[in-house]
Amino acid sequence: MSEAGLSIVGDLTAGFPARPGGYGTRAYGNTKPSGPRARWLLVGADERVTVFAGKVEYGQNIRTGFAVEVADELRVPLASVDVVLGDTDEVPWDMGTFGSQSTARVGLQLRKAAATARELLLDLASRRLDLPREDLILGAGRVSSNADPNRAFSYGELVGDEEIERDIDDDVVLTEPAEFTVMGSDVRRIDSEARVTGEAIYSQDVLRPGMLFARVLRAPAFGATLVEADTSAAEHMPGVVTVVRDGEIIAVLAEDDESAERAIGVVQAEWQGGPKGSSIDIPQMLAETKRDPVAVQGIGDVEEAFRTSDHILEATYYGPHIATLPMEPRAAVAEWDGDRLTVWAGTQRPFGIRTELAGAFRTTETNVRVIATEIGGGFGTKSWFPPALEAAKLARNAGRPVRVAYTRQEDATEGNFRPAALIEIKSAFRSDGTVTSWQFEATHTGPMGYIAQREAGTPYAIENAKATVYCSDTLVRVGSYRSLGAALNNFARESHMDEIAAQLGIDPFELRMRNMKEPRYRHVLEEAAKQFGYEPGAAPTNRGIGIAIGEDVGSYVATCIELGIEGKDIRVRRVVTAIDCGLIVNPEGVRNQVEGSTMMGLGGALYEAIEIGDGVVLNTSLSRYQVPRITDTPDIEVVLAGDSNEPSTGAGEPGIVTVAPAIANAVFDATGQRIRELPLKRQLR
Amino acid sequence: MKVTVNGDQRDAPNQRRNLLSYLRFDLGLTGTKYGCGEGLCGACTVLVDGQPLKACMSTVGAVAGGSITTIEGVAQNGELHAVQQAFVDESAMQCGYCIPGFIMMAIGLLDREGRPSRDTVRQALAGNLCRCGTYQRIEKAVLRAAGESK
Numbered sequence: 001m002s003e004a005g006l007s008i009v010g011d012l013t014a015g016f017p018a019r020p021g022g023y024g025t026r027a028y029g030n031t032k033p034s035g036p037r038a039r040w041l042l043v044g045a046d047e048r049v050t051v052f053a054g055k056v057e058y059g060q061n062i063r064t065g066f067a068v069e070v071a072d073e074l075r076v077p078l079a080s081v082d083v084v085l086g087d088t089d090e091v092p093w094d095m096g097t098f099g100s101q102s103t104a105r106v107g108l109q110l111r112k113a114a115a116t117a118r119e120l121l122l123d124l125a126s127r128r129l130d131l132p133r134e135d136l137i138l139g140a141g142r143v144s145s146n147a148d149p150n151r152a153f154s155y156g157e158l159v160g161d162e163e164i165e166r167d168i169d170d171d172v173v174l175t176e177p178a179e180f181t182v183m184g185s186d187v188r189r190i191d192s193e194a195r196v197t198g199e200a201i202y203s204q205d206v207l208r209p210g211m212l213f214a215r216v217l218r219a220p221a222f223g224a225t226l227v228e229a230d231t232s233a234a235e236h237m238p239g240v241v242t243v244v245r246d247g248e249i250i251a252v253l254a255e256d257d258e259s260a261e262r263a264i265g266v267v268q269a270e271w272q273g274g275p276k277g278s279s280i281d282i283p284q285m286l287a288e289t290k291r292d293p294v295a296v297q298g299i300g301d302v303e304e305a306f307r308t309s310d311h312i313l314e315a316t317y318y319g320p321h322i323a324t325l326p327m328e329p330r331a332a333v334a335e336w337d338g339d340r341l342t343v344w345a346g347t348q349r350p351f352g353i354r355t356e357l358a359g360a361f362r363t364t365e366t367n368v369r370v371i372a373t374e375i376g377g378g379f380g381t382k383s384w385f386p387p388a389l390e391a392a393k394l395a396r397n398a399g400r401p402v403r404v405a406y407t408r409q410e411d412a413t414e415g416n417f418r419p420a421a422l423i424e425i426k427s428a429f430r431s432d433g434t435v436t437s438w439q440f441e442a443t444h445t446g447p448m449g450y451i452a453q454r455e456a457g458t459p460y461a462i463e464n465a466k467a468t469v470y471c472s473d474t475l476v477r478v479g480s481y482r483s484l485g486a487a488l489n490n491f492a493r494e495s496h497m498d499e500i501a502a503q504l505g506i507d508p509f510e511l512r513m514r515n516m517k518e519p520r521y522r523h524v525l526e527e528a529a530k531q532f533g534y535e536p537g538a539a540p541t542n543r544g545i546g547i548a549i550g551e552d553v554g555s556y557v558a559t560c561i562e563l564g565i566e567g568k569d570i571r572v573r574r575v576v577t578a579i580d581c582g583l584i585v586n587p588e589g590v591r592n593q594v595e596g597s598t599m600m601g602l603g604g605a606l607y608e609a610i611e612i613g614d615g616v617v618l619n620t621s622l623s624r625y626q627v628p629r630i631t632d633t634p635d636i637e638v639v640l641a642g643d644s645n646e647p648s649t650g651a652g653e654p655g656i657v658t659v660a661p662a663i664a665n666a667v668f669d670a671t672g673q674r675i676r677e678l679p680l681k682r683q684l685r
Numbered sequence: 686m687k688v689t690v691n692g693d694q695r696d697a698p699n700q701r702r703n704l705l706s707y708l709r710f711d712l713g714l715t716g717t718k719y720g721c722g723e724g725l726c727g728a729c730t731v732l733v734d735g736q737p738l739k740a741c742m743s744t745v746g747a748v749a750g751g752s753i754t755t756i757e758g759v760a761q762n763g764e765l766h767a768v769q770q771a772f773v774d775e776s777a778m779q780c781g782y783c784i785p786g787f788i789m790m791a792i793g794l795l796d797r798e799g800r801p802s803r804d805t806v807r808q809a810l811a812g813n814l815c816r817c818g819t820y821q822r823i824e825k826a827v828l829r830a831a832g833e834s835k
Contacts, residue, residue: 059779059817188776195781196769198716198756202782205715213710257706327720327728327782327816376718376782377816408721588776592819596779599818622725622814630820631811 006159008041008117010168014109015054015094038092040168041070041113043121047141047156049074049081051110054094055102056086056348057191058326058375058382059596060652061589062102064190068585069107072183073114073175075138076155078190086350086372088365096349096383098480100553100650103585107648115172124158177583177644184644186588200374203331203346208401211333212241213257214394215264217250218410221615222476223274226250230268237263244397249390253398257405275475279612282445282475283318286422290443290470297440297457300464302426305437309428313500316424317492319660319678321417321445321610322603323625324481328376329411334391335401341368341392346375347385357392379600380480384416412620416479417610419444419451423492428464433506433514435460440467440493444485446478447471455486455657458493459551461517475612482600483653486552487660491605491678494548494661498539499674507536508547508665516549518556520580525549525558527641528578532560539669546666550657554649555581555642557594559658561634563666570606570681572632572663577655578639582646591638594655598636601659603628607679686749690714691758700746704738705729707745708755716756716785720814727813730786730793731755737793739812756785759792768792771830772823779817787813791827800831 042050051070057063067081084090086097094106118138125143126133135146144152177184194200217229231243234252239259244251250267254260277285306312332345341361347353350370358365375382387404395402406414421444428437438460444452452469469485481487501511509529516522528534529547537543544565549558562574575598584590607626611618619625638655660678667684668674675683688697695712708714708731717740720728724742731740732754759766765773768791778784787810794801794809801809806827815823 059781061779188773189778191781192773192776192778193765195778195784196756196765196772196788197760198714198785200781201715202718204719205709207710207713207715257710258703325816327726327780327814328718329720374782375780377780379816405719408723592776592779592822595821596818599820600816621723622721623723627814627816628818628820629811629814630824631807633807633820633824636821 004161004163005042005044006117006120006164006166007039008113008166008168009037009039010109010113011037012093014105015092040092040110041117043117043155043159045156045159045161047080047154049076051081051083052091053083053085053106053110054091054351055097055106056350056372056375058097058348058378060102060593061189061586064187065103065107065585065589066110067190068182068187069111070114072180073111074118076141078182078187080141088350088354089369093351096352098348098380098383100652103648104554104650107585109168111174112168112170112172115174116166116169119169119172120166121155121158125153128153128158183585184587187586188588202328202374202376203344204328204376204405206333206344206373206403208333208335211401211403212253212255212398213260214251214253214391214402214404215260216390216404217264217267217269218413219271221274224271225273227270227272233266234263237266242398244394246393246397249393251394253394253402274615276615277475277612278614279320279610282320282420283422286420286443286445286472289473292449292471293468294449294453295468296453297465297467302437302439302464302466305464306426306428309436311429311431311503312426313496313503314426315496315499315676316422317495317676319421319488319491321420321476322608323412323417323610324379324381324415325627326377326379326381329406329408330382330385330387330415331403331405332387332391333401333403334395336395339363339367342371343388343392344371344373345385345388346373346382347388348375348378348382349385353385353388356389360389361392379482381415384479386414408622409620413617416477418481419446419474419478419485421445421452421485421488423488425492425496427496427500429500431504433501433504433511435462435500435515437464438462438466442485442489442492443470443472445472446474448478451480451484454484454489455550455552456489459518459521460515462515475615476610476617482597483552483656486550486657487601487604490548490550490657491660491664494550494658495664495676498665498668502539502668505538507538509534509536512549520556521549521551524556524578524580524641527639528558528560528576531578531637531639532576534560539665540672541669544666544670546662546664546669548658548661548665550654552650552654552657555579555651555654557654557658559662561662561666563663563670565670568681568684570663570667570684572602572634574635576637576639577658578641579651579654580642581649581651581654582642583644583648584640584642585648587640590640590651593651594638595636597653597655598659599628599633601656602632602663605660605663605678606681609679688745688749689752691754697745700744700749702745703741704743704745704748705740708740714755714757718782718785720783727790728783728786730789730813732789732793735793735796737790756788759788766792767833768795768827768830771826771833775822775826775829777819777822777826779819783813783815787815787823791830794827795831803828
């Protein structure tokens, strides 16, 4: 890993989630890192500083965030920092870019690496200038004498052509927030020019010399298996180079994309099996097939409290499957050079894909290089990335590089959907609004229990609280979606809290404050209400105002919204979200993420739903699946309410968890109609 | 047959070739994106004689004789177009995949109407999708570019 310059190396645990059990290494096909240490930072003789991280960029703006953190700790201009992400030959191992871990864990590791380099550069300068460290100052990539600024060395001069390697000092002193020069101020994306000129290369854009265009034969429904296929007509179509059968894959390889598309259309195939249910059957399927209970919370004795309480409320909430639908459908290009495989893929999990590829071809991981390109949106779904293996198999068969680029439809049917969920809540409470007992039972479709668990426990200070989550059968492949199950768990809990408030005639803000003890929660709610200009009132007030609070990946959020009902339409007009995500590296980045989370949450709250008929997903086309457009955009205001002395927590996901419940609560406030099933517009009377 | 792309004459042997595929794979101009293939997301928007066109729904033959501008042809002499600069200044992007399409659509709008209202901007861009949800910033960027253009 050495080359000329100062290399800072360290262990790989930063690339492992804080709560790995919450993700399940087996579910994601990952193995633990084999190499114990890797290079995180290089200070070069050319005055460039290079950052290496196994995370990938799919819009969260971590490339800028990492550069900002390193520039501040190392006292160099932001423009002198380069960031290398997601190339398995170049960067430290990482489990995957999900769970809003990049700033919280890898960012901190990079700050330590930069601070370690800074201290060493001070030592080197002290020797070269024959001055004690206390008489030196660092700035603009130089170490100079306090007394005589002309006596100075640049970092490049100090490291010279030598190869110096140092371990990250875990106890190195990090810069105090008060001393930040770049961190904490608004910074424009360092990669924005490439994004506005078309220079940024996404996985759909990778073109290699001699590359063939593939189209893979697809099952009509999830779980269907091939009985037989006749490919003879396809073999003779113009432009077709070959038709490959490799295990379960049947694919046409052609010299251009349109020839491949025409040829796959003439393959005759017969399929059988797969679940035959429809979307309207899912609530019943959830109730009937719930299994594998996991106790997420258990405080006091809920049953005893229910027996002795005056007020009891029971309600069931439901959210359907929705599509993640990033703008870039998945794509991968694979190229073999002897036994060595290179795959370009727009995946959130390059190292996990490398493990899968090495396993599939019975080779070592050192023979496989996965390069994560720019990624056109992910939101969780691109941890699942089948085109990488498809392209690798086809390229091996063809002896030429092969591109497998999903169509919009394939990206839906070969990708995955957010689980649907059925959530039953029973609560007991006193007339003053104090909730005394809380029972939460959530079943999220599919086998991944960690999705259902996210934020299933109540954060309110309730003496008796029990939360249990379940898995179930599923009609479609499910997977990660921004905030996993937290968005639906929060929708149910925060709707229910509003129902309690309405039953007692108490203002929803007041009810929450009465039951919430955690100061960070109380603070974001107060901040959001203040910015919004919230005026108390027991719903329904006909104003169309709703509030909700939530927590995800260690960050606290509160949202106040205002909407209007126009006929059968729900128009969200204004959204104020306060977020506490601890130390903020780039306020501009946090605001952008919360704004985006708001828009994504708005679609799922108001109109998004996957329709399934006889096992087939019916609305993969954008003509039949509505997503938010610019004409649906409310005024969104983001309040940054955190304390910079607290560690950084995630900002990419939390902003979504309060959106659906705040809108549902506002619909109730406007109309008096309590809607417990998403999407709301479908249920509005 | 020849077509004009970003001011250059280019060979176009197949009139029936899908315009988006031609630009991306035959000319290597991958800044114009594939998003849905149905003309419903706007990621593939280019300008033909200044008018926005969804390239995925067109063929090379259909635009023969016209002058095509893609996102790669917008900046002049290394200087960003006012619309591009406004997107940078407003941080109007996240993943960036949809952004070339938005910029082309916005340039087409501002060529027709130099001082559009907020509602006009919204109506003009209603056929472009940004799943990252940066619409509020995109709107600001277009209004900013309109305000700065002479």
